[in-house]
Amino acid sequence: MEPVSTPDQPVSLFDRVNHWIRTSTMLKMAAIGILILVLLIPTEMLQALIRERESTRNEAITEVSAKWGGQQVIGGPVLSVPYEVINKDEKGTEQRQTLFAHFLPDDLQITGKVQPEQRNRGIFVVMLYNTRLTIRGSFHKPSIASLGISPEAMQWDKAFLSLGISDMKGIRDAITFRVNKVPLSAEPGIPSNDLLPSGVSASIPIQPETETLQFESAINLNGSTQLSFLPFGKETHVSLQSPWSTPSFTGSFLPDQRSIDEKGFLASWKVLQFNRNFPQQGVGNFLAKSISGYDELPTFGVKLLLPVDEYQKTMRSAKYGILFLILTFVSFFFVEILDRRRIHPIQYLLVGFAICLFYLLLLSISEHLSFDGAYLIGSGIILALITFYVRYVFQNLRLTALFSVILALLYGFFYSLLQLEDYSLLLGSLGLLLILGVIMYLTRNVNWYKAYDAEGVAV
Template identity: 50%
Template sequence: MSSTFDRLNNWARKSVTLKLFVIGFLILLLLIPANMLQSLIRERESLRNSAIEEVSAKWGLAQTIGGPVISVPYTTSVIDSEGKTISRTGYAHFLPDEIVIDGELTPEQRYRGIYVVVLYQASLRINGHFGPLNAAALQIPVGDLHWEDALFTIGISDMAGVRDAISLVLNDTSLQFGPGTVTHDIFSAGASVPIDLSERPDELRFAFNLQLNGSSTLSFLPFGKETRVSLSSPWTDPSFEGAFLPDERTVNDEGFRASWKVLHLNRNYPQQGEGAYIGKAADGRLALNASDYDYNTKAYQQAANDPNAFGLRLLLPIDEYHKSMRTAKYAAFFIFITFLTFFFIEVLNRKRLHPIQYLLIGAAIILFYVLLVSIAEHLNFDTAYWISCALIVLLITGYSAFVLGNRKLTFLVAAMLLVLYGFFYSILQLQDYALLLG
């Protein structure tokens, strides 16, 4: 009996196959905390996003600018099922022939705890003109249109970001915008001013300035037959987004300048229509339509919901959580290579390591990612990576010296770890060829 037990014990200590099975089981066991790392990163990223939303809600959310639009009320009479005549009021909407927007974005970084929030102040000069308002195309009887009660409206997705009063110059007449929109056919948020179009002028030239606070993103809706937008800013990391990229752009160490030109032929709705005709033409996805308003967050959905919106986003140069997540996805690979190294040291040098010792080494590798995330929240990612790398390499190397009792093998472990972490760092710096090199 004793002899059988001794033989089994001796086989268990010397069996390479059993050792491989044990190491495989330990790797699977360590995948549990490795997957929890990704949950930790997502949780920290969620806290960062909550901080950004909190600051943005008080300063100004991502802004989308639409219009201007001239809306003319009209009255129609319909007969209901009981034979009674009911009067209903609708709105005919007219878009401008030309919109020219020239503006500057002054970026600002603010902090909520350890998190950075990118804000901006936009100074926009908006001018253009309306041609003859083609009511005949709408097939509305002329007598039903109330031209004297027309409205001049602009859409602003977050009115909390408006910094100054908005003064309109319309054919040499000065007017003041008031808050809100009378009709929600086109915009659910914005500013409007009543205008009298009883004389039906052939041309309406308009000009106004818009001082606006916002965060991260600024977008525009191409409501003109020709919409031209020029923006400049000292921010060096813009991301141009939406349906149209800039026709011209310059990005350097001093900032960026970009200009767009969009024609009415590039979108899917005409220059005039009744009711919420723009939302219908765009499959109900117009960014400033009431259906896109979230009353819980008091914000509009992303301007990308409107297939014709275009603009830019002010990016932070480094997203530490994105890089940390990329790094954490390779945790199993790091554990496998490290365990494989120690396994070959065992086999080739007749050193015996207990499974608990493998488990401790694996725990040290997991600790690298926790250190990386926590340090990267305070320093830049590259510095955090090498600090975490140095600490873990020293920890595993010191433990290896104690366990292996061989200086040469200890140096081998240290060299393997440095090569592994150095190689993976080079992969992180690549974008187009990261998969190929990996």
């Protein structure tokens, strides 16, 4: 109602301004907008906290992996033959330099089983594995004519076979090569790191009459999270089996055949030399000459994923926080308009802080329980807290029940968005369309110029 003036008591300017402040719809909406901007601060702080906890988890994984074995990349075997180059300086003095010619296998077959192990570092789960691989294949007698190397420069008696292993700490048993059925003990390190930065090698003198080298080796290796391979064969065949039921096939090539069920997975790859951009033989680091760099070598393999990454889901949930706040405040505002009940900005702010607290509860509980259980517990606690509070704000049991149902539906709606990753945009768009339609229907008779007055809402 407008302030009423009498001849004896005129309405002051202060009273008119105070009345306008209390009943102005636009001013109230502006105040709500400012409150939402204020609540962005704790929302961003919560997202920073989630990133911090995820970083702590990753540090725990790195710490355990450093002692057990990191992500393993297997490359080779590679046959390397040193050769001598004679150069003359400006004074005519001869300088002898030893370089290496490298030859990749014609056929490379790797089979193995990956046995997963879960370890705990505090409250964090670290995904480890042990793998036993059998590597077989063959080399034909190297041809050096295309390399432009003099046959007399080749030191066939100093040839060696090398196998690349990215993290040597993971080796559990001694590695032995069988070349043409002759056992050769491998030694740590590789005489030339042109192609492989770390691994094991074995001396394998090549006789002039040798036409084919058949090799075989077995590896017992520890690693963490991921196992990858380099496609060094003209034909590279890899077959892996594991009881882990949530694998992710990574790298440049997907498996040709795979089967995944609750008992584990079985996957096999076939990669041809035509599927990569480097030749079968060369001198020095010829791989880097064929591609941009060693880091861009095409690898393929498998990553053992944990069934649920609670931090990823919690972060996705927190990103919806601002939308959740807006929809809750909109519901609060329309209860205020339709029931012509003034709600103080402090009361908006307290409800907003309760909604922000939900994401903190979700983060802390999900570190100990499943994400679904944490979401149910957290939303139930906050729903009960807000229902208890608005019961005294509204002073109306029917409005309290209605508001609580709306809040429960919002929690269910956003939970559905988190579950349906592929259809979240479609579901979100339809949900917002439905919410807007309901708001437009409920406010179709509202006179926004007199929203707080008795005649502002048509009956």
